[in-house]
Amino acid sequence: MGSLQVTRLLSWKSSLNTAAKAGTTRSRPTTQLGFPPLSKMTTKNGFLMIRRSFTNASTGSGSSSGGTDAVSGNISSQDSSSPPVEDEKDENKPGYLLGQEKDGSGLVIGFHLIPPSGDHEVIDSRKDIDGYGVKKIEDVEGEDKAQTRVSYNIVFVTAEAAPYSKTGGLGDVCGSLPVALAARGHRVMVVSPRYLNGTAADENFTLAKDLGCCMKIYCFGGEQEIAFFHEYREGVDWVRISVFVDHPSYHRPGNPYGDINGAFGDNQFRYTLLCYAACEAPLVLPLGGFTYGEKCLFLVNDWHAGLVPVLLASKYRPHGVYKDARSILVIHNLSHQGVEPAATYKNLGLPSEWYGALEWVFPTWARTHALDTGEAVNVLKGAIVTADRLLTGYSWEITTVEGGYGLHEILSSRKSVLNGITNGIDITEWNPSSDEHIASHYSIDDLSGKVQCKIALQKELGLPIRPDCPLIGFIGRLDHQKGIDLIRLAAPEILADDVQFVMLGSGDPQFESWMRDTEATYKDKYRGWVGFNVPISHRITAGCDILLMPSRFEPCGLNQLYAMRYGTIPVVHATGGLRDTVENFNPFAREGSGEGTGWSFSPLSEESMLTALRFAIRTYREHKSSWEGLMRRGMEKDYTWENAAIQYEQVFEWASIDPPYIH
Numbered sequence: 001m002g003s004l005q006v007t008r009l010l011s012w013k014s015s016l017n018t019a020a021k022a023g024t025t026r027s028r029p030t031t032q033l034g035f036p037p038l039s040k041m042t043t044k045n046g047f048l049m050i051r052r053s054f055t056n057a058s059t060g061s062g063s064s065s066g067g068t069d070a071v072s073g074n075i076s077s078q079d080s081s082s083p084p085v086e087d088e089k090d091e092n093k094p095g096y097l098l099g100q101e102k103d104g105s106g107l108v109i110g111f112h113l114i115p116p117s118g119d120h121e122v123i124d125s126r127k128d129i130d131g132y133g134v135k136k137i138e139d140v141e142g143e144d145k146a147q148t149r150v151s152y153n154i155v156f157v158t159a160e161a162a163p164y165s166k167t168g169g170l171g172d173v174c175g176s177l178p179v180a181l182a183a184r185g186h187r188v189m190v191v192s193p194r195y196l197n198g199t200a201a202d203e204n205f206t207l208a209k210d211l212g213c214c215m216k217i218y219c220f221g222g223e224q225e226i227a228f229f230h231e232y233r234e235g236v237d238w239v240r241i242s243v244f245v246d247h248p249s250y251h252r253p254g255n256p257y258g259d260i261n262g263a264f265g266d267n268q269f270r271y272t273l274l275c276y277a278a279c280e281a282p283l284v285l286p287l288g289g290f291t292y293g294e295k296c297l298f299l300v301n302d303w304h305a306g307l308v309p310v311l312l313a314s315k316y317r318p319h320g321v322y323k324d325a326r327s328i329l330v331i332h333n334l335s336h337q338g339v340e341p342a343a344t345y346k347n348l349g350l351p352s353e354w355y356g357a358l359e360w361v362f363p364t365w366a367r368t369h370a371l372d373t374g375e376a377v378n379v380l381k382g383a384i385v386t387a388d389r390l391l392t393g394y395s396w397e398i399t400t401v402e403g404g405y406g407l408h409e410i411l412s413s414r415k416s417v418l419n420g421i422t423n424g425i426d427i428t429e430w431n432p433s434s435d436e437h438i439a440s441h442y443s444i445d446d447l448s449g450k451v452q453c454k455i456a457l458q459k460e461l462g463l464p465i466r467p468d469c470p471l472i473g474f475i476g477r478l479d480h481q482k483g484i485d486l487i488r489l490a491a492p493e494i495l496a497d498d499v500q501f502v503m504l505g506s507g508d509p510q511f512e513s514w515m516r517d518t519e520a521t522y523k524d525k526y527r528g529w530v531g532f533n534v535p536i537s538h539r540i541t542a543g544c545d546i547l548l549m550p551s552r553f554e555p556c557g558l559n560q561l562y563a564m565r566y567g568t569i570p571v572v573h574a575t576g577g578l579r580d581t582v583e584n585f586n587p588f589a590r591e592g593s594g595e596g597t598g599w600s601f602s603p604l605s606e607e608s609m610l611t612a613l614r615f616a617i618r619t620y621r622e623h624k625s626s627w628e629g630l631m632r633r634g635m636e637k638d639y640t641w642e643n644a645a646i647q648y649e650q651v652f653e654w655a656s657i658d659p660p661y662i663h
């Protein structure tokens with residue numbers, strides 16, 4: 001695995017990944033780069049054009065650049081100051097034409113790239129590149145005068161990214177937002193594990209090519225060898241790139257985090273590898289011909305990626321690397337924080353003086369026995385402390401005692417860099433007029449297909465076929481967060497009415513068996529589908545009349561957005577993103593203002609949930625035109641990723657203006 005196998009790859013240890021400024025001696029973790037020398041230089045239009053051919057990297061001579069012992073590779077580095085040398089042997093192999101222009105500090109400010117697609121258009125980015133080292137895009141969107149916006153090199157780090165891996169909203173966001181940002185002209189890489197679990201899902205990774213780039217990471221008391229696989233989609237080489245980190249610890253049955261026996265015991269190890277790999281990827285992987293380099297924005301998602309900002313601050317920036325990068329922590333789920341015993345700190349490969357960043361002490365009441373000192377390491381806390389900016393769906397809530405899961409004080413202390421952005425939805429995947437998973441298509445102009453979807457769902461689940469019976473749905477992780485305990489409590493009351501209720505979910509085994517038991521008790525009214533099944537989730541969203549979401553907290557929530565798009569009326573707890581996106585129905589509102597898109601109840605109690613549900617059911621039965629109005633208003637809402645991406649860009653701009661976190 002020591003060689004580059006993909007002939008379109010190109011890299012040199014250029015200013016992009018070393019930023020070798022005159023008179024500046026810098027060291028960075030001993031990543032040894034293994035990309036072969038440049039083969040030919042010509043000039044064209046005043047640009048340096050480099051023709052590249054490829055050699056086996058194992059033949060390259062490598063040397064460590066010194067610095068810390070975080071990472072080392074079995075592939076060699078090449079000094080950026082060395083003149084490119086011609087590789088006679090491979091001179092005639094196909095390669096890229098690539099030109100670069102550097103500024104006085106050695107940073108690349110322009111390039112010429114001939115796409116490998118065979119189309120010979122030369123992209124000249126020089127005139128579009130600004131002082132931040134990133135490309136400017138002409139943006140006319142409805143403006144008389146063209147506005148200029150900046151394009152960034154963005155590196156998503158995530159445990160999940162649909163369609164490759166998904167257990168919930170994290171997968172949805174990291175599958176869609178990168179594409180939306182790429183469509184707006186940014187260069188986007190998604191770094192995530194290459195999970196192989198021996199099922200058909202493994203096929204998701206078949207198009208990903210082994211980059212032939214092995215890397216050794218020192219952590220957990222040993223040397224871990226990881227590999228990188230990558231895939232680019234939709235014909236554009238330098239965007240929409242997924243880089244999969246490969247290691248045997250990602251190859252096992254189950255979902256990304258656990259199996260039937262519960263969470264994997266080595267998740268801290270597995271996601272530490274991901275974070276180290278993500279920090280190195282922009283420096284060493286010549287995707288589409290050139291690396292992302294140091295001036296990038298890391299979008300680190302949830303605790304799994306939380307070590308990235310800590311590594312940047314503790315291991316890279318002290319050595320002058322990633323000084324100009326920024327990290328943005330995106331919090332999707334605050335209840336999972338990556339907490340492990342304090343003794344595991346030494347496994348992480350971080351300098352001892354950085355213990356304080358991750359240090360976590362449980363309150364006395366949460367300790368298990370008299371000798372328990374409550375000391376732990378908390379990866380998410382470390383990320384909150386060291387990230388340059390913080391993002392979530394609904395920002396205020398996580399700074400409160402109720403919504404902060406013990407981190408509210410730390411989050412409050414960083415309020416000045418904390419923002420909330422409502423997620424978008426993938427309107428191609430979630431489109432009732434073209435959804436491949438549903439029985440009949442429909443749209444706001446012709447709603448007739450929706451009842452066909454309801455009938456098909458009742459048929460599929462073996463429920464009595466009753467198009468007029470209110471059909472309530474729930475989709476989600478069977479987790480305390482989702483208020484599943486409240487549903488369990490209220491189920492006898494709900495099912496006492498003449499309704500049908502279907503639930504799809506997996507998670508806590510006690511709730512899974514409760515769903516099975518309830519199905520046995522209420523054969524004609526209730527179905528509980530235990531498992532994770534995307535097609536069924538589409539069919540429930542389309543076939544139900546009402547979607548119930550009594551979440552305890554919900555930074556954003558996606559199911560209520562999908563429901564509205566499918567004319568299914570959400571009944572939600574008024575919390576976080578649910579409160580923001582579901583407007584309470586008001587039968588007395590004047591047409592066109594404040595009529596609402598669903599029911600949003602508070603407080604989170606059985607009584608208030610039942611009251612909201614009863615209102616919804618009554619409106620469905622007795623006020624057909626009001627119901628149709630609710631459906632239409634929900635279907636009209638615009639929650640595209642395009643909108644969310646524009647808000648992300650604003651945060652990128654703020655992040656790039658502020659200085660980076662330095663200890």
Ligand SMILES: Nc1ncnc2c1ncn2[C@@H]1O[C@H](COP(=O)(O)OP(=O)(O)O[C@H]2O[C@H](CO)[C@@H](O)[C@H](O)[C@H]2O)[C@@H](O)[C@H]1O
Nearest residue numbers: 168169332476505531532533534537554555556557558559
């Ligand atoms: N059994 C099952 N079978 C098939 N599909 C299933 C399923 N269970 C869940 N899903 C799907 O997983 C996604 C769940 O997304 P949510 O945003 O509603 O919740 P989640 O808590 O995972 O996300 C967290 O991150 C997202 C993204 O930031 C925030 O919106 C949210 O508030 C936060 O809790 C939806 O696409 C849903 O259809």
